[in-house]
Amino acid sequence: MILVTGGAGYIGSHFVLYCKEHGEQPIVLDNLVYGHKEAVPAGVPLIVGDMGDSKLLDEIFTRYPIDAVVHFAAYAYVGESVTDPAKYYLNNTVATLAVLEAMRRHGVSNFIFSSTCATYGNPITVPMDENHPQAPINPYGQSKYFVEQILKAYSLAYKLKFVALRYFNAAGGDPEGRIGESHDPETHLIPIALQVAQGKRPHISVFGTDYDTPDGTCIRDYIHILDLAQAHQLALKLLRDGGESSIFNLGSEQGYSVNDVLNICEKVTRRTIKRVNEPRRAGDPPRLVASASKARTVLGWAPTFQNLDAIIETAWKWEEKRHY
Numbered sequence: 253m254i255l256v257t258g259g260a261g262y263i264g265s266h267f268v269l270y271c272k273e274h275g276e277q278p279i280v281l282d283n284l285v286y287g288h289k290e291a292v293p294a295g296v297p298l299i300v301g302d303m304g305d306s307k308l309l310d311e312i313f314t315r316y317p318i319d320a321v322v323h324f325a326a327y328a329y330v331g332e333s334v335t336d337p338a339k340y341y342l343n344n345t346v347a348t349l350a351v352l353e354a355m356r357r358h359g360v361s362n363f364i365f366s367s368t369c370a371t372y373g374n375p376i377t378v379p380m381d382e383n384h385p386q387a388p389i390n391p392y393g394q395s396k397y398f399v400e401q402i403l404k405a406y407s408l409a410y411k412l413k414f415v416a417l418r419y420f421n422a423a424g425g426d427p428e429g430r431i432g433e434s435h436d437p438e439t440h441l442i443p444i445a446l447q448v449a450q451g452k453r454p455h456i457s458v459f460g461t462d463y464d465t466p467d468g469t470c471i472r473d474y475i476h477i478l479d480l481a482q483a484h485q486l487a488l489k490l491l492r493d494g495g496e497s498s499i500f501n502l503g504s505e506q507g508y509s510v511n512d513v514l515n516i517c518e519k520v521t522r523r524t525i526k527r528v529n530e531p532r533r534a535g536d537p538p539r540l541v542a543s544a545s546k547a548r549t550v551l552g553w554a555p556t557f558q559n560l561d562a563i564i565e566t567a568w569k570w571e572e573k574r575h576y
């Protein structure tokens with residue numbers, strides 16, 4: 253059985269659905285601060301509580317035959333992490349330690365961690381592979397970087413085995429539209445653009461049009477949520493089969509500019525999306541694109557969504573059917 257922390261959130265809930273449809277038995281721990289109980293599929297136990305609550309963790313590990321933890325729970329607002337760093341270090345780093353300690357007490361040794369390309373900081377070379385230097389430029393990225401360091405130390409000293417997955421930009425939803433992206437506040441480009449297309453927002457802000465990129469807007473790497481889910485399952489298999497602790501980038505290896513993304517959103521929705529150009533935001537690198545060849549080679553990961561049009565189709569399906 254797999255304990256999925258943050259399993260009521262965007263990426264976690266898609267992993268839970270994927271697991272359920274691939275013969276696994278997930279159980280969700282989420283405090284619902286940002287998650288949605290409607291996102292947890294029927295039949296999957298949802299424990300509403302905090303991952304930093306050691307007593308609750310002991311109850312969960314005692315009650316359920318858990319052999320692995322897939323750890324999505326975290327706060328993920330980069331801007332807020334700058335104005336309220338304590339919130340990020342305490343939740344993302346300190347509360348994660350509570351989970352690792354509970355695993356140690358209960359002899360559970362497989363851990364999959366949601367890390368991020370934000371642990372790299374400003375890119376020195378693009379595409380970025382896993383050996384790119386890590387110098388996070390905000391407390392969110394640091395809070396995840398610290399966990400990676402803790403995992404390395406724990407795996408050397410104790411029985412813990414981990415896979416840290418450094419995601420680039422997660423995007424899209426369940427192709428059937430049952431669940432999808434729902435952050436409040438929403439800060440991600442694609443859902444905001446689609447909400448502009450629906451008339452739910454007046455316009456979208458484009459932050460920076462004078463970057464050293466072909467159209468002057470920032471370039472990012474978008475990976476479909478089900479391809480992320482598949483990578484988590486393969487990472488679990490690696491550990492369960494006795495593989496070594498490892499770190500992998502997860503990205504599509506293709507860069508799309510903000511304007512590219514908005515043009516594709518207009519194509520998919522057949523609606524105009526009003527753009528308002530704004531100054532650059534501090535801390536936005538011009539270009540972030542993954543090299544994910546290690547995940548393909550070592551995990552046998554084979555992303556199925558090859559282009560952004562197909563990813564945005566699934567996001568649009570969700571926006572049209574959205575129920576949370």
Ligand SMILES: NC(=O)c1ccc[n+]([C@@H]2O[C@H](COP(=O)([O-])OP(=O)(O)OC[C@H]3O[C@@H](n4cnc5c(N)ncnc54)[C@H](O)[C@@H]3O)[C@@H](O)[C@H]2O)c1
Pocket residue numbers: 257258259260261262263264281282283284285286287288301302303304323324325326327328343347366367368369418419420421422423434435
């Ligand atoms: N969305 C992306 O593009 C992206 C990119 C890189 C990394 N990540 C990482 O992936 C993970 C999931 O991101 P997401 O977009 O699904 O975010 P999300 O906010 O939708 O999901 C996170 C979930 O964790 C829960 N949570 C937070 N703190 C908790 C706690 N102390 N106890 C129990 N539950 C708690 C929230 O209620 C929420 O349901 C995060 O760790 C994030 O840092 C996301």
